[in-house]
Amino acid sequence: MGQPEKFRTTCCIAGGGPAGMMLGYLLARAGVDVVVLEKHADFFRDFRGDTIHPSTLELLHELGLLDEFLQLPVQEVSTVGGCIEGFEFTMADCSHLPTVCKYVAFIPQWDFLDFIARHAKRYPTFRLLMEHEVTELTWKAGRVSGVKAATSQGPVEVEAELVVGADGRASNVREQSKLEVIDRGAPFDVLWLRLLRREGDPHQSLGHFKAGKALIMINRRDYWQCGYLIVKGMFEEIRKRGLAAFQENLVDIVPVLRGRVKELDNWDKIKLLTVQVNRLRRWHLPGLLCIGDAAHARSPMGGVGINLAIQDAVAAANLLAAPLRKKNVTEQLLHAVQQRRELPTRLTQALQVFLQNRFLLRMLHRRGKMKVPLLPKLLSRFPVLRRIPARIIGIGFRPEHVRTPEID
Numbered sequence: 001m002g003q004p005e006k007f008r009t010t011c012c013i014a015g016g017g018p019a020g021m022m023l024g025y026l027l028a029r030a031g032v033d034v035v036v037l038e039k040h041a042d043f044f045r046d047f048r049g050d051t052i053h054p055s056t057l058e059l060l061h062e063l064g065l066l067d068e069f070l071q072l073p074v075q076e077v078s079t080v081g082g083c084i085e086g087f088e089f090t091m092a093d094c095s096h097l098p099t100v101c102k103y104v105a106f107i108p109q110w111d112f113l114d115f116i117a118r119h120a121k122r123y124p125t126f127r128l129l130m131e132h133e134v135t136e137l138t139w140k141a142g143r144v145s146g147v148k149a150a151t152s153q154g155p156v157e158v159e160a161e162l163v164v165g166a167d168g169r170a171s172n173v174r175e176q177s178k179l180e181v182i183d184r185g186a187p188f189d190v191l192w193l194r195l196l197r198r199e200g201d202p203h204q205s206l207g208h209f210k211a212g213k214a215l216i217m218i219n220r221r222d223y224w225q226c227g228y229l230i231v232k233g234m235f236e237e238i239r240k241r242g243l244a245a246f247q248e249n250l251v252d253i254v255p256v257l258r259g260r261v262k263e264l265d266n267w268d269k270i271k272l273l274t275v276q277v278n279r280l281r282r283w284h285l286p287g288l289l290c291i292g293d294a295a296h297a298r299s300p301m302g303g304v305g306i307n308l309a310i311q312d313a314v315a316a317a318n319l320l321a322a323p324l325r326k327k328n329v330t331e332q333l334l335h336a337v338q339q340r341r342e343l344p345t346r347l348t349q350a351l352q353v354f355l356q357n358r359f360l361l362r363m364l365h366r367r368g369k370m371k372v373p374l375l376p377k378l379l380s381r382f383p384v385l386r387r388i389p390a391r392i393i394g395i396g397f398r399p400e401h402v403r404t405p406e407i408d
């Protein structure tokens with residue numbers, strides 16, 4: 001094997017997801033030399049979330065990108081609904097939020113990432129290298145000094161002032177760093193599948209719940225992206241019962257799906273997504289910082305993962321852009337990023353764990369008809385209460401704002 005190609009940068013980001021791309025964009029905009037290494041050839045993957053929340057839209061507004069972003073095929077959704085045993089209710093209403101956009105923008109994540117990548121490429125200090133898989137951290141004098149990456153053209157070695165692990169829930173950077181992971185446990189997984197949308201179908205993305213069953217349906221215009229929730233470890237059992245039984249389950253939750261569940265004629269069309277809830281005790285080492293799912297994987301509940309990953313990126317850029325320009329990033333500064341984002345992470349995870357154990361798990365284990373819990377009834381009776389989940393989902397705890405300048 002030949003010698004690896006070597007180059008140097010100021011900040012090397014592993015992973016071009018929402019956290020990595022947003023951080024790369026903000027640092028390049030602030031005049032920092034930055035390289036994002038993404039292992040895939042494109043952003044086109046089905047299993048990413050679709051929601052850009054009011055907090056992220058606010059950031060796009062602060063960056064002067066909002067009008068252009070809204071030209072993309074986004075679907076604006078100001079209320080999020082649920083249906084429990086036929087009882088339909090509105091869970092969250094964003095129309096009163098103190099933000100420029102009072103709605104969640106549903107857009108396939110690859111469109112969002114392409115958009116950020118396009119804007120980042122306007123800055124000469126930004127480089128996005130696709131099909132570069134980070135395989136190893138490199139060390140010098142007890143400090144992370146860069147990464148090694150595998151490409152189809154052979155190995156590459158990048159030296160950097162700072163390495164950022166933004167490579168998601170299965171982070172290799174985190175694995176290599178040996179940083180301690182605190183596992184909060186997630187008692188359910190998601191089966192990810194598509195069904196055709198038909199004329200007359202509702203527009204609203206909706207969660208449907210019934211004793212023992214839950215199906216989330218996200219409107220992607222010509223098809224429904226569906227997430228069928230299962231108790232962790234039950235997939236093999238479901239497969240053994242056969243496709244026909246699985247199709248019947250879907251129809252039982254949402255009867256209008258009869259006639260199209262036959263599209264699911266092969267288990268290859270149904271992907272198992274493993275849900276994790278965990279976080280790093282320490283997000284950093286000298287020369288290394290983890291953000292987004294690499295620092296704290298969350299449950300898909302509330303669809304907040306993308307937005308919180310982006311909040312981490314904004315906080316990191318705010319605190320690190322100027323020191324990176326001076327090539328003077330201390331571990332105290334990396335710790336300041338963790339301190340800034342740890343409370344929102346813990347609060348969100350605590351809420352997700354409470355809801356998944358208190359409601360979701362009980363519902364998935366339940367047999368026979370389920371009683372509608374008090375909370376949906378209260379939300380239905382007192383519309384003002386819908387502003388609370390809207391605030392938590394739409395803005396979250398300790399929202400970030402762009403403080404980094406644009407440097408030409």
Ligand SMILES: Cc1cc2nc3c(=O)[nH]c(=O)nc-3n(C[C@H](O)[C@H](O)[C@H](O)COP(=O)(O)OP(=O)(O)OC[C@H]3O[C@@H](n4cnc5c(N)ncnc54)[C@H](O)[C@@H]3O)c2cc1C
Nearest residue numbers: 015017018019039049050134167168292293303304305306
């Ligand atoms: C079933 C499911 C549904 C979800 N739905 C939603 C939703 O609707 N809304 C929402 O906000 N959140 C949702 N989430 C959560 C959300 O997807 C994540 O929280 C969010 O994507 C985290 O962003 P990230 O940038 O930290 O990591 P990721 O989005 O995971 O991005 C990491 C990137 O790093 C790349 N990568 C990985 N390893 C390497 C490597 N070694 N070298 C180089 N690159 C690498 C990956 O290819 C990827 O592009 C969902 C999660 C699940 C499991």
